[in-house]
Amino acid sequence: MSWFRRHPSATAYILLAPGILYLLVFYLYPTAQMFLVSLWTGSPETGYALTGNFGIYPEALAQYSEHLTRSIFYGGAATIVTFLVGFPLAYFIAFRGGRYKSVLLFLVIAPFFTSFLLRTLSWKIIFADNGLALGPLKDAGLLPDTFRLLATPTAVIAGIAYNFLPFMTLPLYVALEKIPPNLLEAAQDLYADGWQRFRRVTLPLALPGVFAGSLLTFIPAVGDFINAELLGDPRSQMIGNVIQARFLRVSDYPTGAALSFILMAAIIIGVLLYARLVGTEELTGGTT
Amino acid sequence: MAATGEAMVRARPSGTSWQRGRRAVGRWILPAYTFLAVAFLALPVLIMIAFSFNDTTGRSNLNWRSFSLDAWLDPLGQPGLAEAVTTSLAVAVLSTIIATILGVLIGLALVRHRFSGRGALNLLIFLPMATPEIVLGVSLLTLFLASTQWTFLPEGTFFPLSFRTILIAHIMFNISYVVVTIRARLQGFPRHLEEAAMDLGANEWTTFWRITFPLILPGVLAAALLAFSLSIDDYVVTVFTSGPATTFPLFIYGAQQRGIPVQINVIGTIIFVAAVGFVLLSTVIANRQRPDPVEASGEADA
Known part of the structure; x- marks a missing residue:
């Protein structure tokens, strides 16, 4: 026992070892393996061999560049939508929530205790051509009979934005909640009007929340394929749909792995550029 | 806790029409917006629950037909x-x-x-x-x-x-x-x-x-x-x-x-209710055990 007191970091390493080993074996190594598999050649029938076929990268990029740019566009659009929807929501809860704060936060999170798939399928019911949303509008003659939301990019982006809204709202709330009231009072005493207080005090202090929220939304949004599959059509397929089909339908592992690697690399580069742009160091949350 | 940041500032008397407009945003538009946003978030869940009582009799569960408890009486019947x-x-x-x-x-x-x-x-x-x-x-x-x-x-x-x-x-x-x-x-x-x-x-x-x-x-x-x-x-x-x-x-x-099949909505509803129940229960227990330190410091500030 006293040995542990003399070697405090030894205890730390013993506590860390099992979990860290697990992540090294089942998270970090598989990422490297994914890269290796992208350099395989062969087929499920003949077996695969590592041939170092780097040519697969330009090939995959050329063939699926459309899906990649579409994913980035849908992900970016959905992130902007979640920000526009989530900011006023977070603002109200943080500054005006009063004693209903926790109730409101709970109401924001509660829908997400329902299966992701079931929520998305519910939107399919709501957006259906003669469903809850469009049916009455068409009956009233406000929309032409041929108008549809399902199987359009709008439905896909809306579905993604809906599914990731809490990821944006909660970090924004945390950042806004932390703003000390006396800073806003000071701004008022220095004759800042409402807009200036918002623009010069609230918004800059909310920036870490904007940063965290947009990353937490954008990253899963770019890789998502459920919304495109359920709410979109073949023309709104994202890179995730291609990867899924490569692996699970046609067993073209090398191309699937190469596309996943490209997706991951693109996201890491994007995040680093964004971090530099926004200039926040809270990326890893490693403030302890 | 109640008088946080902007609300406190806004409570001061001020006269210009611009500020009155801003107060209207604070008093009506923002709360109404929040209500709509929360309703928007809840809508798919409510649809899921409602459609667990739908009588589809073999057809797809995409349109409402009539009320039925069949799926609830046989939730694993698929x-x-x-x-x-x-x-x-x-x-x-x-x-x-x-x-x-x-x-x-x-x-x-x-x-x-x-x-x-x-x-x-x-x-x-x-x-x-x-x-x-x-x-x-x-x-x-x-x-x-x-x-x-x-x-x-x-x-x-x-x-x-x-x-x-x-x-x-x-x-x-x-x-x-x-x-x-x-x-x-x-x-x-x-x-x-x-x-x-x-x-x-x-x-x-x-x-x-x-x-x-x-x-x-x-x-x-x-x-x-x-x-x-x-x-x-x-x-x-x-x-x-x-x-x-x-x-x-x-x-x-x-x-x-x-x-x-409707049974999927039934199971989905059960999982949802159970999860919400667990969260509420654990919150109640946590609050009973000791006052939330964040809440407590908030009170002290206000």
Whole structure:
């Protein structure tokens, strides 16, 4: 026992070892393996061999560049939508929530205790051509009979934005909640009007929340394929749909792995550029 | 608590029309907006619950027909559904237990010990949460595929894919979330209580079980709840690591191509109600145990 007191970091390493080993074996190594598999050649029938076929990268990029740019566009659009929807929501809860704060936060999170798939399928019911949303509008003659939301990019982006809204709202709330009231009072005493207080005090202090929220939304949004599959059509397929089909339908592992690697690399580069742009160091949350 | 930042500032008398306009935004538009946003968030869930009472009689559950309790009286009455739900529950329970143990150990080390390599460790914990799920699933699948060529592993360790590979995957993506939850809860942990126990002659083991564990228990439960809900809902990682095994989300996905049976809405509703119930229950218990330190300091400020 006293040995542990003399070697405090030894205890730390013993506590860390099992979990860290697990992540090294089942998270970090598989990422490297994914890269290796992208350099395989062969087929499920003949077996695969590592041939170092780097040519697969330009090939995959050329063939699926459309899906990649579409994913980035849908992900970016959905992130902007979640920000526009989530900011006023977070603002109200943080500054005006009063004693209903926790109730409101709970109401924001509660829908997400329902299966992701079931929520998305519910939107399919709501957006259906003669469903809850469009049916009455068409009956009233406000929309032409041929108008549809399902199987359009709008439905896909809306579905993604809906599914990731809490990821944006909660970090924004945390950042806004932390703003000390006396800073806003000071701004008022220095004759800042409402807009200036918002623009010069609230918004800059909310920036870490904007940063965290947009990353937490954008990253899963770019890789998502459920919304495109359920709410979109073949023309709104994202890179995730291609990867899924490569692996699970046609067993073209090398191309699937190469596309996943490209997706991951693109996201890491994007995040680093964004971090530099926004200039926040809270990326890893490693403030302890 | 009530008079926070902007509200307090806004309460001061001010006259210009612009400021009156701003007050209207604060008083009416923002609350109305919040109400609409919350309703928008809840809408799909309400639809799911409502459609669990739909009488489809063999047709797809996309349009409302008439009220029926049939599906509720026979919630597992679909071939394969009972197995899928059982698999999901088993994966969720096991992955939650294992990931919570691994994650709590890491969390304790992070908050209570000094050691080198902290930056690298934080990165390793952060990365799985920042990786798109599809990449997590694909990379594990490539590991499992490649493992067939490794002679040092007993045949069938990872491939063919099975219940075991789903479990491996779920533990992996849950660890980071457990660590982050625990770390947040342990911030400001009262170390002096442990020191007091040791000064009174308790050894490390007794101190842990009598002092540390009861203090971290609410955080551990919160982390476990999060892990459980992530696991039971996971589709993307599971689809790449499941092979012939089917979980509830995989069952939903398979069924949606043929037309969703009402029973799926019933099970979805049950999971939703159970999760909400658990959260409310744990909040009530946590509040009863001790006042939330954040709330308490908020009161002091106001």
